[in-house]
Amino acid sequence: QQQVRQSPQSLTVWEGETAILNCSYEDSTFDYFPWYHQFPGESPALLIAIRPVSNKKEDGRFTIFFNKREKKFSLHIADSQPGDSATYFCAARRTGNYKYVFGAGTRLKVIA
Amino acid sequence: EAAVTQSPRNKVAVTGGKVTLSCNQTNNHNNMYWYRQDTGHGLRLIHYSYGAGSTEKGDIPDGYKASRPSQENFSLILELATPSQTSVYFCASGAGTYEQYFGPGTRLTVL
Incomplete structure (x- = not known):
């Protein structure tokens, strides 16, 4: 079963636009929600993360919006750059253990 | 910065053979993970410690x-x-705080 659903599967935006990547979950025991990015041929790396005590987390051009009631969270990449082209994974971790569940990924392409 | 290494980086094995993938981390992290990555599935957790x-x-x-x-x-x-x-x-390690550090990955082909 897919515990963390991610959409869209792929996304193309123009340079300077805001890219929006979405995730949803069902398990209320998740307490930590990171986003990873992965460039071709490389390993995933943490980009930004949020805990449910907050509904927004910003780091430069990257912002997570979190809706606990609807069990949804999204990554907004403002002023997208061609260098942002990568695959982005959302994930969730349960309270009390250190298991992570990943979404299937969004392949982002930013066109100059 | 966390250092996680994996060996081998590439491996071709035959059906029915035994394969061992190794992971080493030098940051004294308590938690370690093994994931596999396949197109359309993201990262799926196999075992952890x-x-x-x-x-x-x-x-x-x-x-x-x-x-x-x-x-x-x-x-x-x-x-x-x-x-x-x-x-x-992919192997990953973590200290019980929230970040996971991933190794470079091992590409395994089973013929």
Whole structure:
């Protein structure tokens, strides 16, 4: 079963636009929600993360919006750059253990 | 910065053969993980460990064993490799805080 659903599967935006990547979950025991990015041929790396005590987390051009009631969270990449082209994974971790569940990924392409 | 290394980086195995993938981390992290990555599935957790001597089943453990002989080392063992286990395997470590650090990956092909 897919515990963390991610959409869209792929996304193309123009340079300077805001890219929006979405995730949803069902398990209320998740307490930590990171986003990873992965460039071709490389390993995933943490980009930004949020805990449910907050509904927004910003780091430069990257912002997570979190809706606990609807069990949804999204990554907004403002002023997208061609260098942002990568695959982005959302994930969730349960309270009390250190298991992570990943979404299937969004392949982002930013066109100059 | 966390350092996680994996060996081998590439491996070709035959069906029915035994494969061992090794992972080493030098940051004294308690938690280590093995994932496989396949197109359309993201990263799926195979086994993980809370420390030396411990192994826990992840979400897709069938066909895999794990071994954590020390704080630094975590191995993934395929006793009888099958073509369906062809994938890219990532090891990761974490300290109990929230970040995971991933190794460079091992590309395994089972013929």
